[in-house]
Amino acid sequence: MIFVVLALVAGSIAIVARNYAFRRQMVATDPDELPSSRAMLRFAVSEGRPSYLRHCASCHGTDGRGDRMKGAPSLADNDWLYGSGRLSEIEWTISHGIRAADPKTRNVTVMPAFATPRPIAVTNIPPLTPGDIGDVVEFLREIGGRDADSAAAARGAAIYHGRGACYDCHGRDARGDSAIGAPKLVETAWMTGDGEREAIFTTIARGRKGVCPAWGDRLGAATVRALAAYVYSLSHNSETPK
Amino acid sequence: MAGSTQSKVAAFFNFRQVNPARSLALLGIGAALGLAIAGVGLFTAPGTSTLIVPPEDVASVNQRSISRIDFTVQLRAQYDVGPSEATPEQRRKVLDDMIREELFVQRGLELDVAGIDPSVRAAIVSAVEEQIVADVLTRQPTEADLRAYYDKHQSKYSNEGRMTVFDLVTQSSQEAEAAVRALREREPVAAVAARFGMRDSGRVKGEEFYFAAKIHLGDPLFALAQRLQDGEISDRIPMPDGFHVLAMIKNIKPLPVTFAAAYNEVLSDWRSDGGARLLAEDEVFLRKRANIIIAKDLR
Numbered sequence: 107m108i109f110v111v112l113a114l115v116a117g118s119i120a121i122v123a124r125n126y127a128f129r130r131q132m133v134a135t136d137p138d139e140l141p142s143s144r145a146m147l148r149f150a151v152s153e154g155r156p157s158y159l160r161h162c163a164s165c166h167g168t169d170g171r172g173d174r175m176k177g178a179p180s181l182a183d184n185d186w187l188y189g190s191g192r193l194s195e196i197e198w199t200i201s202h203g204i205r206a207a208d209p210k211t212r213n214v215t216v217m218p219a220f221a222t223p224r225p226i227a228v229t230n231i232p233p234l235t236p237g238d239i240g241d242v243v244e245f246l247r248e249i250g251g252r253d254a255d256s257a258a259a260a261r262g263a264a265i266y267h268g269r270g271a272c273y274d275c276h277g278r279d280a281r282g283d284s285a286i287g288a289p290k291l292v293e294t295a296w297m298t299g300d301g302e303r304e305a306i307f308t309t310i311a312r313g314r315k316g317v318c319p320a321w322g323d324r325l326g327a328a329t330v331r332a333l334a335a336y337v338y339s340l341s342h343n344s345e346t347p348k
Numbered sequence: 349m350a351g352s353t354q355s356k357v358a359a360f361f362n363f364r365q366v367n368p369a370r371s372l373a374l375l376g377i378g379a380a381l382g383l384a385i386a387g388v389g390l391f392t393a394p395g396t397s398t399l400i401v402p403p404e405d406v407a408s409v410n411q412r413s414i415s416r417i418d419f420t421v422q423l424r425a426q427y428d429v430g431p432s433e434a435t436p437e438q439r440r441k442v443l444d445d446m447i448r449e450e451l452f453v454q455r456g457l458e459l460d461v462a463g464i465d466p467s468v469r470a471a472i473v474s475a476v477e478e479q480i481v482a483d484v485l486t487r488q489p490t491e492a493d494l495r496a497y498y499d500k501h502q503s504k505y506s507n508e509g510r511m512t513v514f515d516l517v518t519q520s521s522q523e524a525e526a527a528v529r530a531l532r533e534r535e536p537v538a539a540v541a542a543r544f545g546m547r548d549s550g551r552v553k554g555e556e557f558y559f560a561a562k563i564h565l566g567d568p569l570f571a572l573a574q575r576l577q578d579g580e581i582s583d584r585i586p587m588p589d590g591f592h593v594l595a596m597i598k599n600i601k602p603l604p605v606t607f608a609a610a611y612n613e614v615l616s617d618w619r620s621d622g623g624a625r626l627l628a629e630d631e632v633f634l635r636k637r638a639n640i641i642i643a644k645d646l647r
Contacts, residue, residue: 108363130403131403133402133403133404133416134403134404134416136420136430136431136432137417137420137430138430138432139430139432161486164488165488175608175611176611176612176615177611177612194417194420194421194424194430197417198417198421201417203485206482206485207477207478207479207480207481207482207485207623208478208482209475209478210418221508221557221559222508222559223559223560223563233557233559233560235554235555235556235557235560236510236555236556236557237554237555298612308605308609311507311508312613314612315612315616316612317485317615317616317619319482319485319486320482320485320486321486322417323482324486326404327404327405327415327416327417328404330417331404
């Protein structure tokens, strides 16, 4: 009996020691090299999941598919607001947040509220009328391959590329800019709503400025690295060892 | 002798009988193990290492860490390569730059630069405020918390109203009265304007949000327009520039936005209020513990 107990203790110590060594190696590794080590990635993902469920799932969902009511994007579709899905980029976002109270947080701009006297504080874009916003909605639906009023869409295009200054963030081709967190507006899963007119109208009228907290100081480097690996695995299922 | 040693060893491993030597040995092993575990935890905890750099950092400057995450991002920003792709010269250059920055920051603290440089002071105040507010941001409120906040501040969460209104103006009071009667008899606006010599003031064009209509019409006219129903005509309104008549085509009053539609704003406002409360509480705490003496003439 005593030998069984000793064996269990020895085994537990071995597991703890192994995990400790893995954790140190995980943190010391170049984050973008992590996916190339299957054992390391498997370890990191297993470490990251409990933290994800505790800190991230309330907004991004237990399956990582986001929540359109909360405007929390899906993390499972490999379509990134910031960066290109590299593990180091995910890690940075988790560590410093988006519009979070962190000096290195991602915070270049917000979606202006065009149904207000001053849509955005930092620059002088004029507000839009309800008709203008409606036209832009039709333009966005048309370029997204949905049914749209062509005449309104043409007027909307002029606003998009002109006084609305939408192109400045979302791009002339409406494919967004992951350097500044401007989502693409074509071929996309919408962050809020599902491309319905009312939802797009509300976003343009009221603006958006979502927040992702900065977790670096609260969770520590090892947990953040593991979280990043787990989030990475959500959109790279085929690469992630089970 | 050999037999005595053998019997001692046999007795040591005979777990059916109490053996003081074995008890002491196990106690010693347990104590040593505990000390070893505590030592590992103590001497590898963040901030305690004096001789080695923790794996999550790339350097330590006077016990201040330079994190590997920051180093990686800096490397990508400067050379567009990751740590494993970067050349030793690139890694060294970025690391040297980061060490230099840390040294100068520490020197700045030694020189109390915050005491003399207004921009440093402003940056520190801003950073401390962010630290305080960070607690609120990392807390995810329950849906019940947010619904309660939404219910309490529901007047904030409504769509912007819209109106389509004609603002006709004339210098003649009688023409204005006649125009009101004609419009109320459902004569078209353009025809009435032409017949009674009224002109469109040009202040409003097509459908406008309430805030825009208010700016364009001015407060008195907007206040009257806001109350008009669809198709309703105002009375003659004397103004400094003539007699106005408002013909409301469509008036869509602000409607409350559902909780789901307002969710992001509610969450943002909840966090802002929470942050403001924390800042206020922290200031009270800082003032209480500080020794603040105010000159007599300013008391």
